Amino acid sequence: MRGGVxxxxxxxxxxxxxxxxxxxxxxxxxxxxxLPAILRELRLFGRDAAFATELTYGTLRHEGTLDLIVGAAAGREVARIDPPARDAxxxxxxxxxxxxxxAHAAVSATVDLVRSVAPGATGFANAVLREIGTHDLDAWIGKLAPPYDQDPVAHLSVADSHPQWIVRAFNEALGGDFDETTRLLIEDNQRPPVHLCARPGRxxxxxxxxxxxxxxxxxSxxxxYLPGGAPGDLAAVVEGRAHVQDEGSQLVAAALADAPLTGSDARWLDLCAGPGGKTGLLGALAAQRxxxxTAVEVAEHRARLVSQATRGLPVTVLHQDGRDPLPEPAFDRVLVDAPAPAWARCAAARSPAGAAAPPTCHR
Structure with missing residues (x-):
């Protein structure tokens, strides 16, 4: 009880x-x-951890459409809602x-959450959630999405919760086939499996x-492939024998390590290294050879993540802009996984004149 309430x-x-x-x-x-650190701090395991994980990733995956619906139910843009209440x-x-x-449990539990993070917004949150609950998802999409036959890109952006530029890019890559674009957008919103990377030599x-x-x-x-659970709690991850990494990212690092070259093969460069998944695999492969x-990361917090991900491996982490001069004059293998549109600027990565293969660029 607080103040009789x-x-x-x-x-x-x-x-x-x-x-x-x-x-x-x-x-x-x-x-x-x-999220794994939060789950450990709150001592959540099993079904509770799985539910928290689903809420976190599901909310983030569908955030674009959820924001439209919350804004419509609130009668204001989500940008005008205080951040704590907005996230709840x-x-x-x-x-x-x-x-x-x-529905009653979702509303009640969320109002309790708002009460703890934004006490002055509990009544507002209750009203917004009850309004959201008056329609199912298809009905909300029907109300908020432009008609498909008038603007298929804008419609799919709302219906499948992707920015319009991504819908457009997918559609162009698929030759203008909107049926295939729709299928791809739906699949892109599916819950992804968890992949581990077994570190070579470990x-x-x-x-x-x-x-x-x-x-x-x-x-790779x-x-x-993991069936579920919290990978951060696995002994192999705790002991540094494995780390969580999407299989596609593993293939990128493997392609760099397998690229044929002549001459020296002693100095490798990961130019845009954060948060360190590919660097960890490269470090394990480098240790065997x-x-x-050398891992370069311009953002300080991402550079710290790279250091944490590569403990015990032959990796030197530099917190700097990859376009600035590096201690080594040249590298034998160079990986550039640059966030667009900066990827083009990262082409300044240096490769020795004798290398048979160019730097591997992955976007």
Missing amino acids: RTQRPDLPRQAAYEAVAAVHRDGAYANLV LRLGAYQLLHTRVP ADAVELAEEVGGAPGAF PYAV GAEV
């Missing part, structure tokens, strides 16, 4: 999801990095429109798969 703490899975989503928006954090409402809207959580993918109850990857020789990796 009953206060209700939010349940822990929703609190965990809120803290992760808020960190993404407030601090520019990576959800896949902050996003989570509530996701529960109402994308999960089997009963773990074998087949043996790691048996250890964690997963399956070896289909494409280092990949292991007696090579060393």
Whole structure:
């Protein structure tokens, strides 16, 4: 009781999801990095951890459309809603429109969450959530999305929660086939599987798969598919024998390491290294060959993540702009995984004159 008024703490899975989503928006954090720490801090495991994970990633995946719906229900743009209440409402809207959580439970639990993070907005949040609950997702899309036959790009942007520029880029890449574009957008919103990377010299993918109850990857020789759970709690990850990394990213690092060249093969450069997944794999491969990796990252917090991801590996992390002079005059292998549109500027990466293959650029 506080001042004669009953206060209700939010349940822990929703609190965990809120803290992760808020960190993404407030601090520019990576959800896949902050959420495991939050789950450990709140001692969430099993179904509770799975629910918090689904709320976090589902809300972030569908944020564009959720924001339109929250704004319509609130009668104002989401940018005019205080950030704590806004993030809580996003989570509530996701529960109402994308999960089997009963409407009354989603509203009640989200109002409790708002009460704890933005006490003055509880009545407002209750009204907005009840308004959202008056329609299902298809009905909201029908109200808010432009008609498909008038503007298919704008319609798909709302219906499948992707920015219009991504819808347009997908459609152009598929030769203007909107049926294929729609299918691809739907698949892009599916919950992604968790992949581990078995670090060469420290773990074998087949043996790691048996250890964690997963399956070896289909494409990368280092990949292991996990059936679920919290990968950060696995002994292999804690001990540095493996790390979480999408199989596609593993293939990029492997392509760099396998590219044929002549002459020296001792100095490798990862020019845009944060947050360190590919650098970790490159470092493990370099350790087997007696090579060393220089990892360059312009953002300080991302550089720290690279350092954490490469402990015990022959990797030197430099916090600087990759366009500035580097200590080494030349490198034998160069990886540029640059965020567009900066990728073109990162082409200043240097490769020795004797190298048979150009730098590997991956966007």
